[in-house]
Amino acid sequence: MYFITFREAKRLLLSKATRVNLDLRKTNRTWEIAREGDEFIFPDGTRVSKALIERIARDENSVYFIKNGVYKAAIAGEHFYKLVPTIPPTIEINGIRMHRTKGTNPLHDTKSKVNAVKPKEGETILDTCMGLGYTAIEAAKRGAYVITIEKDPNVIELAKINPWSRELFTGGRIQVIQGDAFEVVKKFNDETFDAIIHDPPRFSLAGQLYSEEFYRELFRILKPGGRLFHYVGNPGKKYRRKDLQRGVMERLRRAGFVGVKRVEEALGVVARKSEKRK
Known part of the structure; x- marks a missing residue:
């Protein structure tokens, strides 16, 4: 599967034969795209018309993938889901982006959240709301074993398409659970996790998670x-x-957490569970 956004489309239109990146800049690798007449020939043999490449070049808010044809990385159902060509991509649901992108990017956004709990080698981490899985992947890179939960099967499908999410399913240190975090957490044993990263949808969409x-x-x-x-x-x-x-901080304290304080750079709150008394 190959990927193309407005950036690569614009480059293709500049030359009869050129090399472009086709994995959403997950790597620095480039692939050569040949051109015959008004068609571009991708590495798998898929022929794409110049008119379609021109249309992609004008669409700065979508990701397309090529697999025996050209498709938008989007799913339409009760809601509309799509990958957005930030680097790395974010996911957009009904026009709402799931990562901060203004003045930052999804990778830096993720690292600021993971840094707030500083996962260590051998720890077990819960990521309550997977999304594209960047949080789980970052925690696993630091040596942790991660359990991550995602309620929406459409989000999981886009994660399976997205090359930046590949380690979710291939890394061996991450377990993906499809389900509602509100219900799934009730099934875990007491004192299972060393740290939890809770990055829920906005309050208006998932108030129970607050x-x-x-x-x-x-x-x-x-x-x-x-x-x-x-x-x-x-x-x-x-x-x-x-x-x-x-309000979040007050409820966390009532639930038993201590050391509750704001983390302005990550737009969130940290807290901890006290050590047992000796």
């Missing part, structure tokens, strides 16, 4: 001394003077 009831479950499954990072963002703060982080 509830004291859910936080009590996270507290239960954390080991003594375990760390939590909770991405909150700041929706409504600028214009409506709402402080969602403050």
Whole structure:
């Protein structure tokens, strides 16, 4: 499977034969694309018309993949899902991007969240809301074993397409569970995880994942001394003077967490479970 965005399409239109990257810049590798008349010939033999390449060159908000034809990396159902050609790609659901991209990129966004709990070699980490899996992959790269949960099968399908998500399914240190995190966490044993990274959809879409009831479950499954990072963002703060982080922090404390404080660079909150008394 090969990938093309507006960047590569524009390059193809500049020359009769050229080399371009076809893995969404996951690597620096390039592939040669031949041209015959008004057709471009991709490495698998797929012929793509100049008119279609011109159309892709004008579409700066989509990712296309080539596999015996040209397809948009998108899924239409109850919601509309698609990969967006940031580097690495983010996922967009009904026009809402799942990573911060203004002034940053999904990889830096991910690292800021993972750095908040500093996974260590041999630890077991829970990633409550997988998305494209960048958080789970980053934690696994640091030597942790990761369990990650994703509710939406359409998101999992886009992750399977996305080359930047490949380690989710091939790395051997990550277990993917399809299900609702609110229900899945109830099945874990007490004191299972060394750290939890909780990066839920916005409050309006998944309010139960911001509830004291859910936080009590996270507290239960954390080991003594375990760390939590909770991405909150700041929706409504600028214009409506709402402080969602403050409410989150209050509920975390009621659930038993200590050391609850804001992490401004990651737009979230950290907390921990106290060590057991001797």
